[in-house]
Amino acid sequence: MSGFRSRRTGPRFPPAPVPDDPVELSRLAVRAALGQGFVAAGVVAGFRAEGWAGYRAFLDGGLHGEMGYLERDSEARRSLDSILPYAKAVLCVAREVPSGGRGNVARYARGEDYHDAVRRGLKAVVASLRQAAPAGSHFRVCVDTAPVLEREWAVRAGLGFVGRNGMLIVPGAGSHVVLGEVLTDLALAPTATAVDATWEKCGGCRxxxxxxxxxxxxxxxxxxxxxxxxxxxxxxxxxxxxxxxxxxxxxxxxxxxxxxxxxxxxxxxxxxxxxxxxxxxxxxxxxxxxxxxxxxxxxxxxxxxxxxxxxxxxxxxxxxxxxx
Ligand code: B12
Structure with a gap:
């Protein structure tokens, strides 16, 4: 939930070399993320947002109110290479928010700013990845700080599903999680099988x-x-x-x-x-x-x-x- 300045960078550097073992690199990324305390992690291979039409319909309906940044950066959300040139894969993570009972501040905003906590964890993951990745690979850490459809990518990375309340729900952990990503131009292997993008996991619950x-x-x-x-x-x-x-x-x-x-x-x-x-x-x-x-x-x-x-x-x- 934040505004950001879109970085519409054109290609400024050559794309990353093809990794020798994309499967092992993805495993390393996921292990490193879980080691940083994230409750779920997974890799998607791809860069085009499939749910962008739904996003556009949200804007066209005026449902975003005064959040003008969502309209300004709308086009950039279509594709991750608007944020990182030659982006080929995303590591998605979920972090549990502080537990707690009723108060007048929502749970995700209690304690340390989640942007800082998620960014710190993801930077540590990138440091591990850099050691194993071919030289010339690029990474960009995002925590609600770039025009990324975070829930869609998290679903496609296999972290969970989107419930009727619109929240990404991680099986076993629930929806009280915040999301973050590492974009890369490395051709990492996906860790989830084809996405089961049905919305039926809420059954008849309303x-x-x-x-x-x-x-x-x-x-x-x-x-x-x-x-x-x-x-x-x-x-x-x-x-x-x-x-x-x-x-x-x-x-x-x-x-x-x-x-x-x-x-x-x-x-x-x-x-x-x-x-x-x-x-x-x-x-x-x-x-x-x-x-x-x-x-x-x-x-x-x-x-x-x-x-x-x-x-x-x-x-x-x-x-x-x-x-x-
Ligand atoms: C704008 C925004 C808001 C707005 C609008 C919320 C909304 N539902 O759209 C407001 C201010 C209301 C808001 C409220 C909250 N927000 Co908010 N918000 C965002 C932000 C910046 C953009 C969301 C957006 O683009 N909305 C427009 C709609 C159309 O997009 P969408 O919700 O992503 O829905 C798409 C996907 O679900 C997609 N999709 C889902 N599954 C799949 C599967 C496949 C295969 C495909 C192709 C697509 C797809 O289809 C939808 C249409 O395209 C994101 C961060 C980000 N960059 O994504 C955080 C984010 C969604 N918010 C977050 C949080 C924590 C909240 C609150 C819980 C905060 C609070 N406690 O007060 C509430 C929850 C309200 C709710 N029920 O959604 C978290 C959600 C974590 C989670 N578990 O889902 C995010 C991801 C921030 C983060 N980095 O953690 N938020």
């Missing part, structure tokens, strides 16, 4: 669709971001309409409701208040936090994404609700 407090799902997997509390509290830059404000229910950053009711996400249940201090922010304190104090407080937190104005706006909405 818990997430029914639990969404704002009815943001237009259909299974189709989120109207303009109604999603994650968008409203993190990405929306303008003020709230009275209706939007009435939806927030005290949330200050993000929303996990469509994940917390999912049977693939077992314990701990969301019913218990979280013990971790970073699970909840004090709206009184946040409403009066000035810009430098915000920057200092959230320097190493994903909460920074909301911007000082946005987070103060959310805090004011929470306080207005308390005083009603």
């Amino acid at each position: 818990a997430c669709l029914d639990a969404c407090p704002t009815s943001a799902f237009l259909a299974p997997r189709v989120v109207d971001a303009r109604r999603c509390l994650s968008y409203l509290t993190i990405e929306k830059r303008s003020g709230f309409t009275p209706e939007e404000e009435s939806w927030l229910d005290g949330r200050l950053f993000g929303c996990d409701d469509c994940q917390d009711v999912c049977p693939y996400n077992s314990a701990p249940r969301w019913s218990e208040p979280a013990r971790e201090p970073e699970a909840s922010l004090d709206p009184v304190e946040i409403a009066s936090l000035d810009d430098p104090a915000f920057q200092e407080r959230f320097a190493r937190s994903a909460v920074r994404r909301a911007t000082p104005d946005g987070l103060r706006r959310n805090a004011r909405a929470a306080l207005a609700r308390e005083s009603r």
Whole structure:
């Protein structure tokens, strides 16, 4: 969930030599990723996004609201070579987010900024790969920092499937994971068999669709971001309409409701208040936090994404609700 500057680089260097043993290199990449604590890892061979038409339909429907960067970088998401010239394969990883109970900050944003944690792990993986890969190979680490359709690539790498709530669900771990990738111009071997891109693994369950407090799902997997509390509290830059404000229910950053009711996400249940201090922010304190104090407080937190104005706006909405 972040804006980025698209790097529309043209070819600047010769493509990587063909590796002697692409299967062994892929195995090494996956082993190194699991060794870094990622809960799932896999390699896709390819560079064209197959689900781009669905992405385009999301934009054409205006479902992205004020997230103009999604429109600006739309074309770049079609193909990974818009990010890394001659890209041929992607290593995809998933990292579990902190566990915890109810708070006014979504779980993925608690504790260390996941961008930093995932990037650190992937850089270590790249260091191992470099030792085994032919000289002249190139790698680019992405953690929601480049125009990549991360969920699609993760599915194609065999990490899991996309549930009705639109989330990548890792069997055994659930959906409370964040994603990252290493793009490379090395011709790595795929670690997953042909993708079983069916959406049927939710069976008849519609818990997430029914639990969404704002009815943001237009259909299974189709989120109207303009109604999603994650968008409203993190990405929306303008003020709230009275209706939007009435939806927030005290949330200050993000929303996990469509994940917390999912049977693939077992314990701990969301019913218990979280013990971790970073699970909840004090709206009184946040409403009066000035810009430098915000920057200092959230320097190493994903909460920074909301911007000082946005987070103060959310805090004011929470306080207005308390005083009603
Ligand atoms: C914009 C964005 C948002 C927007 C829009 C969300 C949405 N559903 O589209 C808002 C602000 C609402 C949002 C909210 C959240 N987000 Co967000 N978000 C993104 C971002 C930057 C782009 C997503 C996007 O392109 N959306 C447009 C739709 C159309 O694309 P899509 O969701 O990827 O859906 C496509 C795929 O599912 C694809 N697909 C799926 N399976 C397969 C299989 C095959 C074979 C093919 C071909 C295609 C395919 O088809 C769809 C159409 O093309 C990504 C990072 C990234 N670069 O991808 C993070 C990301 C999706 N967000 C993430 C998170 C954690 C969240 C929240 C949980 C945060 C929170 N707690 O508040 C919520 C969850 C809301 C939800 N149910 O989706 C994680 C999701 C991890 C996961 N397990 O899936 C990501 C991947 C960031 C990361 N690096 O970890 N987010």
